[in-house]
Amino acid sequence: MAELITLNQNVEFRHAYNRGKSKSDPSLITYAVKNRAGVCRYGITVSKKTGCAVERNRCRRIIRAAYSSVAGECTGAWDIVFVARFRTKTLKSTDIEPVMRRHLKELGVIV
RNA sequence: CGAGUGGGAUGGGCAGUCGCAGGCAGUUUUACUGCGUGAGGAAAGUCCGAGCUCCGCAGAGCGGGAUAACGGCUAACAGCCGCCGAGGGCGACCUCAGGGAAAGUGCAACAGAGAUAUACCGCCUGCUGUGCAGGUAAGGGUGGAAAGGCGAGGUAAGAGCUCACCGGCGUGCGGGGAACCGCGCGGCCCUGCAAACCCUAUCCGGAGCAACAUCGACAGGGGUGUGUUUUACACGGCGCUUGCUCGGCGAUACCCCGAAGGAUGGCUUAAGCCUUGCAGUAAUGUAAGGCGUAGAAAGAUGAUUGCCUUAAAUGACAGAACUCGGCUUACAGUCCCACUCAAAUU
RNA sequence: GGUACCAUAGCCAAGUGGUAAGGCAUCGGUCUGCAAAACCGAGAUUCCCCGGUUCAAAUCCGGGUGGUACCU
Numbered sequence: 001m002a003e004l005i006t007l008n009q010n011v012e013f014r015h016a017y018n019r020g021k022s023k024s025d026p027s028l029i030t031y032a033v034k035n036r037a038g039v040c041r042y043g044i045t046v047s048k049k050t051g052c053a054v055e056r057n058r059c060r061r062i063i064r065a066a067y068s069s070v071a072g073e074c075t076g077a078w079d080i081v082f083v084a085r086f087r088t089k090t091l092k093s094t095d096i097e098p099v100m101r102r103h104l105k106e107l108g109v110i111v
Numbered sequence: 112c113g114a115g116u117g118g119g120a121u122g123g124g125c126a127g128u129c130g131c132a133g134g135c136a137g138u139u140u141u142a143c144u145g146c147g148u149g150a151g152g153a154a155a156g157u158c159c160g161a162g163c164u165c166c167g168c169a170g171a172g173c174g175g176g177a178u179a180a181c182g183g184c185u186a187a188c189a190g191c192c193g194c195c196g197a198g199g200g201c202g203a204c205c206u207c208a209g210g211g212a213a214a215g216u217g218c219a220a221c222a223g224a225g226a227u228a229u230a231c232c233g234c235c236u237g238c239u240g241u242g243c244a245g246g247u248a249a250g251g252g253u254g255g256a257a258a259g260g261c262g263a264g265g266u267a268a269g270a271g272c273u274c275a276c277c278g279g280c281g282u283g284c285g286g287g288g289a290a291c292c293g294c295g296c297g298g299c300c301c302u303g304c305a306a307a308c309c310c311u312a313u314c315c316g317g318a319g320c321a322a323c324a325u326c327g328a329c330a331g332g333g334g335u336g337u338g339u340u341u342u343a344c345a346c347g348g349c350g351c352u353u354g355c356u357c358g359g360c361g362a363u364a365c366c367c368c369g370a371a372g373g374a375u376g377g378c379u380u381a382a383g384c385c386u387u388g389c390a391g392u393a394a395u396g397u398a399a400g401g402c403g404u405a406g407a408a409a410g411a412u413g414a415u416u417g418c419c420u421u422a423a424a425u426g427a428c429a430g431a432a433c434u435c436g437g438c439u440u441a442c443a444g445u446c447c448c449a450c451u452c453a454a455a456u457u
Numbered sequence: 458g459g460u461a462c463c464a465u466a467g468c469c470a471a472g473u474g475g476u477a478a479g480g481c482a483u484c485g486g487u488c489u490g491c492a493a494a495a496c497c498g499a500g501a502u503u504c505c506c507c508g509g510u511u512c513a514a515a516u517c518c519g520g521g522u523g524g525u526a527c528c529u
Contacts, residue, residue, distance in 0.1 A: 043409085052430090053155095053429085053430055054429055054430055056430095057430065058413090061131095061412085061413050062413080062414085064131090065130080066414090068129095068130070068131095068413095068414090069129095069414090092415095092425090093413080093414055093415090094415080156520100157459095158520090208518085218474095219474105219475095219512090219513100220474095220475035220476095220513090221475080255511100255512030255513085256512075303511095303512085304511070306509085306510050306519090307474095318460105319460090319528105320458090320459095321459075321529050322459100371529105432458065433458105439519100439521095440520080440521070
């Protein structure tokens with residue numbers, strides 16, 4: 001499986017929000033934009049409105065666990081940003097995974 | 112069995128698969144293999160106190176802040192232990208920022224005659240004629256608070272004016288380590304607020320790991336003045352100096368400032384934890400033995416399966432960011448210890 | 458992570474322990490043929506919440522909740 005590379009600059013997140021295409025769902029929002037790095041990179045956003053530190057950490061872990069099982073199917077060079085919503089903290093990673101796969105297929109990341 | 116009071120523990124366990132972050136070892140070389148480790152009692156709030164780091168460190172003053180019965184513990188503390196006093200509870204027990212109002216200043220709205228000093232209605236006496244003068248503060252009314260309380264004597268009416276008891280103040284003796292407690296004597300009485308200023312006693316230099324140190328790289332910016340004058344002196348500027356002031360130090364071809372960003376250290380062995388013995392009423396101290404236990408930098412503990420315990424295991428509050436000692440706040444359920452009251456029985 | 462500050466009517470806000478000023482907006486009335494403007498009047502009862510000091514707390518003290526700013 002390919003190594004997971006994360007986005008860590010605010011500029012890269014803003015680039016994904018402004019230029020990327022998005023798909024939304026009650027439990028997850030996905031942004032995707034092509035990059036020049038040659039590999040897929042991902043980032044996770046959990047706002048303070050979602051909950052306290054424990055709940056934010058749980059959202060982050062669930063999304064990362066779901067992406068780690070989906071990442072092998074991704075092709076091309078994309079920057080992907082996942083945003084957690086209010087319902088994310090009550091779900092499990094197996095619930096997030098089909099939502100994420102459907103979003104990435106509609107955005108063209110998974111052929 | 113019922114109703115309570117105080118204190119403590121726990122916060123599911125075991126195993127398998129995939130995955131994450133450090134550490135050690137090996138292979139080999141920057142990736143794999145193996146071994147072992149990996150969130151809390153509050154990690155939270157940042158309310159106190161310290162370590163540590165830098166600045167300051169000839170000091171001095173002003174200003175500011177904190178604490179508050181007494182004795183002890185502690186590195187220190189607004190913490191803890193013991194004890195005193197006051198208040199609450201039938202009780203176990205709980206609560207208390209609990210020095211000084213007789214050093215001084217200030218405030219006490221409205222109401223009330225009067226708010227720290229008084230006389231409106233009253234009471235009594237005298238003159239007179241429905242007021243005036245004098246005495247008085249028992250009673251009325253206002254207020255949170257009205258000049259110690261209550262009773263007796265006394266008086267024209269009254270008053271600590273006198274006396275007994277109670278309360279307060281001063282003082283002597285006894286007990287106690289002290290706060291304080293008990294008894295006696297004296298005079299005759301003082302409003303409340305200090306979480307208002309303040310006084311007394313004790314204590315505090317400032318900032319905080321985004322501190323700070325080292326390395327590398329760098330867009331740029333600022334200062335080097337004036338007068339008398341010889342080199343020197345005076346004034347001023349610049350930089351460093353804690354809130355301010357006095358004062359101090361430094362540089363003048365070198366000094367200072369510096370946006371965004373990088374690497375390494377700081378970083379985890381620590382006033383550490385557990386057991387037992389000894390000293391102490393206790394907090395705590397001490398000796399021996401054992402354990403040694405997260406350290407990231409967009410930020411690691413997740414996903415899933417089975418079995419067991421359980422009322423429930425789909426989870427109560429909740430996620431380390433330099434580290435400790437406390438306090439405060441949040442917390443489903445379960446268990447343990449000591450004690451009190453009531454009822455019943457003996 | 459650390460350090461400061463704020464919370465008063467729908468909005469902006471003043472407030473010195475003694476029963477909360479003002480402006481905009483809203484509502485009712487006067488004026489007008491109708492409106493606007495002008496004038497008159499009304500509305501705070503939990504001063505973010507809990508406790509304490511005091512005769513008395515928006516104000517003083519302690520704890521909590523929510524928000525804002527700065528340090529990179």
